[in-house]
Amino acid sequence: MTVADIEKAKSKLHPGFRKNFVAYFAQYSDSTTIHGVRYLGQYGRSIIERFWWFLVIGSSLYLCIKLILATYDKWITSPVIVSFARSPTPVWQIPFPAVTVCPETKTLQRVYNFTHEYHRFHENPENMTEEEIEKFNKVSLVCNNRLHTVGEKIVDDSVFEVFNEVAPPFDDVLWQCKWLNENQTCASLLTQTLTEEGVCFTFNMLENEAMYTNNVYKSANLSQFGIQAMEWSLESGYATYLGTDTYPKRTIASGQKACFSLLMTLYEPDMDYLCKGAVQGFKILLHNPAETPKVTQHYFRAPLNQEVIVVIKPDMMTTSEGLRSYTPNSRLCFFQDERQLMYYQMYTQKNCEVECLTNITLQRCGCVAFHMPRNQTTKMCGPGNALCMKRAEAEMHTREVDLDHANANNIERCNCLPSCTSLTYNAELSQAYFNWPKVFEGFQVNFSEFPGVAMSRVFFFFKEQQFITSERNELYGLTDFLSSCGGLLGLFIGFSSLSIIEIIYFLSLRLMGNIKNYGRHYWSGSTELINNESFKNK
Structure with missing residues (x-):
């Protein structure tokens, strides 16, 4: 055998990396289940065929990856879908709404004539004593806040005593009360509440001890019920063993036979039209028992000498436990254990907004409004800070709308997402x-006992025995995402989980087996061994 023959034999025994790779790829392409790949590696295929299948497989792979990325983006940015619950929820599983009633009459003219004092202050303030000016400043806080924006910038806790002194008395306003259509004393059902409208009356709201944290200074100026054990929470609802006598209260039926009703009175001689304007009567707000009322934002009116029927339709949103693994900004809600407020024990979106406004007002004005939660050292704003408080509220809304400006200036946003269970x-x-x-005449009641009285009656009851709850659920869970990806890969290139295992097998076990059987130069296992005795002897 010549030297040339020996070198030729060696080249067959020791092919280069490129030849080994081509041979091994041909072996893989003959075995793989991925569509089209076999035509790239088969021996005997022309360059045109290989190029054609390369374009086809590349295009399919490009479209497949593009659609998978779109699916992934949807999974990350919009993981939540809101749908209706599979079954209706009975009304006895939720509390009856808290009802806050605010008389438009803030000052009894027989006790304090705000109109007279207003003109005295703006025409001849030198004729008023310091005590009279101080009282006028405090009373003006519950009247039209555009009327009086000068005076004391800070007020003390005596402002509550002034509110109680000039406001319509509890027993005069609430004349008759019914719960579940049965007469009960109003004092057993409602309590005085402090809102931005001044002294109001609330039914079925959580007590201060259940509503606020220990960071809040709980003023004793307004009456409260005795401490009651709270038997309800937003996420877990009522315990199944509880009966109908719960706190907060709940009804067991719909319709007027299971209603809450109020018969309310005001007296024409006591109405001050400068304080609150031309519309007299009552502002009424329905709200979650775990929320403090914001009467000026959402209310309806009960006019004088009118009977109002309020048919209640609950709107409840729940969230599946499968969404706990997502961030609050992804699912757009907070579970109760994810966001602890400084002033409120129970997180709701409205409580968060009240707390945020309180913090911004304190930061900008050095004080907070008299109706805001505060600690014992926080000062309360007087009428001289009315404009500052308005600007603080406007700033809070601006922060939420102009996100780019807030982020650029490192301004803390409220981030008051809804609670994952909202009501x-x-x-x-x-x-x-x-x-x-006419009814009084029928009962032969002497009208002289009620000079200038005006009455309003309001009934509250649920419209239906059950209502449909909305639910947040996963739009794409991990299983759904993998199913979508698998469907796209199978549709475009016939790819499956076994295809991944097959590729791993050819890059590991199969490769190591070939090297073990044929040596390092024969890892493809596709080159025939040269059985040449003369070559071996040489």
């Missing part, structure tokens, strides 16, 4: 003239 109450209203004088 609101919508109302359908109807009203008619309340001809109560």
Whole structure:
């Protein structure tokens, strides 16, 4: 055998990396289940065929990856879908709404004539004593806040005593109360509440001890019920063993036979039209028992000498436990254990907004409004800070709208996402003239006992025995995402989980087996061994 023959034999025994790779790829392409790959590696295929299948496989792979990335983006950015619950929820599983009633009459003219004092202050303030000016400043806080924006910048806790002194008394306003259509004393059902409207009256709201944290200074100026054990929470609801006598209260039926009703009175001689304007009567707000009322934002009116029927339609949103693994900004809600407020024990979106406004007002004005939660050292703003408080509220809304400006200036946003379990109450209203004088005449009541009295009656009850709850669920879970990816890969290139195992096998076990059987130069296992005795002897 010549030297050339020996070198030729060696080249067959020791092919280069490129030849080994081509041979091994041909072996893989003959075995793989991925569509089209076999035509790239088969021996005997022309360059045109290989190039054609390379374009086809590349295009399919490009479209497949593009669609998978779109699916992944949807999974990350919109993981939540809101749908209706599979079964309706009975009304006894939720509390009856808290009802806050605020008389438009803030000052009894027989006790304090705000109109007279207003003109005295703006025409001849030198004729008023310091005590009279101080009292006028405090009373003006519950009247039209555009009327009086000068005076004391800070007020003390005596402002609550002034509110109680000039406001319509509890027993005068609330004349008759019914719960579940049965007469009960109003004092056992409602309590005085401090809102931005001044002294109001609230039914079925959580007590201060259940509502606020220990960071809040709980003023004793307004009456409260005795401490009651809270038997309800937003996420878990009522325990199954509880009966109908719960706190907060709940009803067991719908319709007027299971209603809450109020018969309220005001007296024409006591109405001050400069303080609150031309519309007299009552502002009424339905709200979650775990939320403090914001009467000026969402309310309806109960006019004088009218009977108002309020048909309640609950709106409840729940969230599946499968969404706990997502961030709050992805699912757009907070579970109760994810966001602890400084002033409120129970997180709701409205409580968060109140707390945020309180913090911004304190930061900008050095004080907070009299109705805001505060600690014992925080000062309360007087009428001289009315404009500052307005600007603080406007700033809070601006922060939420102008996100780019807030982020660029490192301004802390409220980030008041809804609670993952939220409960609101919508109302359908109807009203008619309340001809109560004829009823009094029928009972032969002496009208001289009620000079200038005006009455309003309001009924509250659920519209239906059950209602449909909305649920947040996963739009794409991990299983759904993998199923979508697998469907796309199978549709375009016939790829499956076994295809991945097959590739791993050819890059590991199969490769190591070939090297073991044929040596390092024969790892493809596709080159025939040269059985040449003369070559071996040489």
